[in-house]
Amino acid sequence: MSFTEWFFGGIDNPRVENQWGPLHIATLVVCVGLILAFYFIVKQSKAPQKVRTGIVCTLAGAIAFFEVMSRFMYFMKLYYFHQPEMNGTGLLWILLPKPWCAVSCWLLIACVFVKKPFFYNFASLSALLCSFIFFCYPGPGYNNVHLLFDNWYSILTHALLLVMSITLITLKFTDFRYREIWKLGIGFLLTFVYGLLQIYVLKTQTDPMYFMPHGDIQEGILGISYGLYLFLYITLLLIYVNAFYLIQDRENVKGFFRKISGKSKMKSA
Numbered sequence: 001m002s003f004t005e006w007f008f009g010g011i012d013n014p015r016v017e018n019q020w021g022p023l024h025i026a027t028l029v030v031c032v033g034l035i036l037a038f039y040f041i042v043k044q045s046k047a048p049q050k051v052r053t054g055i056v057c058t059l060a061g062a063i064a065f066f067e068v069m070s071r072f073m074y075f076m077k078l079y080y081f082h083q084p085e086m087n088g089t090g091l092l093w094i095l096l097p098k099p100w101c102a103v104s105c106w107l108l109i110a111c112v113f114v115k116k117p118f119f120y121n122f123a124s125l126s127a128l129l130c131s132f133i134f135f136c137y138p139g140p141g142y143n144n145v146h147l148l149f150d151n152w153y154s155i156l157t158h159a160l161l162l163v164m165s166i167t168l169i170t171l172k173f174t175d176f177r178y179r180e181i182w183k184l185g186i187g188f189l190l191t192f193v194y195g196l197l198q199i200y201v202l203k204t205q206t207d208p209m210y211f212m213p214h215g216d217i218q219e220g221i222l223g224i225s226y227g228l229y230l231f232l233y234i235t236l237l238l239i240y241v242n243a244f245y246l247i248q249d250r251e252n253v254k255g256f257f258r259k260i261s262g263k264s265k266m267k268s269a
Contacts, residue, residue, distance in 0.1 A: 008076055009151045010083050014145050024138050027155060031162050037172050038163075052171045059164040060112045063105050063157060071095060092204060099208045103191060105157055108164050112201050117175040119123040121186035124174055125241060131162035137221060152179040169244075176248040184241065 005011045039056050045051040073092045078086040084096045097103045107123035139146075141154030195209035211233055216245055218229040246253060 001146065005148075008073060008081055008083075008147075009085075010077070010081060011139050011146070013148060014144050015158070016145055017143065019113075020138075021142065024135070025154075028135060035107070035166050035170065038167050043173055052173075055171070056173065057112055057165065057166070059160060059167065060109045061155050063160050063164070066153050066160075067097075067102075067105055068110070069149075070127050073149060073153075079117050092202060095202055096198070096202070098198065098205045100126070100191070100210065101134065101158065101161065101225050103194065103208075104130045104161055104165075105233055108161065111168070111173075118180050118183040119187075120168050120173040121176060121180070121244075122184050124168040125184070125244065126188070126191065127161040127164075128165035128169075129237075131158050131165065131242060133159045133217075135162065172196060174244075176245045178245050178249050178252060181241075181245060185266050188241075 002013070042048045042052045042055070071094055074086070074089075075091075077083045078094065080087060086259075097106050104123070108127055111120055114199050114267075135158065138158075141151045141158070144151055166220040192209055192211075195205075195211075199203045199206050199212070206212065210217050211230065213226040218224065218226060222229060224232075
């Protein structure tokens with residue numbers, strides 16, 4: 001296999017069902033190792049603020065590198081190699097981040113420039129959810145005989161999503177306080193609006209947020225009705241988001257319920 005074939009594809013690359021193989025496990029082990037290493041490096045550093053910023057910028061830079069290289073690859077496949085698999089696509093399809101995972105990549109890149117706790121919250125929770133789903137049932141990247149660039153792009157970007165999202169949390173870039181949760185809500189709302197635009201206006205994806213009927217997760221993995229799937233989708237998303245706020249903002253939550261309990265006792269007295 002030549003470098004051109006490895007990078008741009010265009011060769012026969014049969015699918016395999018080997019999601020749970022050694023590479024998947026090794027990827028997770030490396031991710032955990034990096035997260036722990038970053039935490040202890042910052043903890044032992046004499047200039048922790050500078051080091052933690054450097055780590056986040058490096059991770060965001062790695063994500064940006066793969067995002068740019070991926071777009072270059074697809075551009076060449078469409079306009080230079082004219083590969084049949086690119087039929088029906090165009091420049092807009094290449095340039096825009098399409099599924100939720102790709103959107104999360106660009107949210108993490110934007111963290112370096114926005115530098116606001118609410119944005120760290122939104123980007124980290126979005127990225128962590130995407131990477132969690134991917135590593136629970138790894139598919140793209142692991143499911144071909146040959147590991148081409150496109151395969152490694154999928155594996156490494158999801159690994160970086162996992163590492164950077166947890167690193168943002170463990171290094172305390174995030175600040176999960178209920179008084180600011182409305183900002184997170186707006187972020188997720190805009191993400192879903194963008195997903196709907198992709199489906200009905202831009203027509204670059206058919207199910208970028210994995211909530212449309214007859215999707216891969218609903219029918220291919222879970223095999224349940226769409227009504228039940230949508231109910232679980234919304235419920236689990238709400239539980240997932242609130243878990244982080246309940247843990248970090250638990251004192252305010254306890255105080256809120258104490259006030260409610262106190263008012264109830266006064267009324268009943």
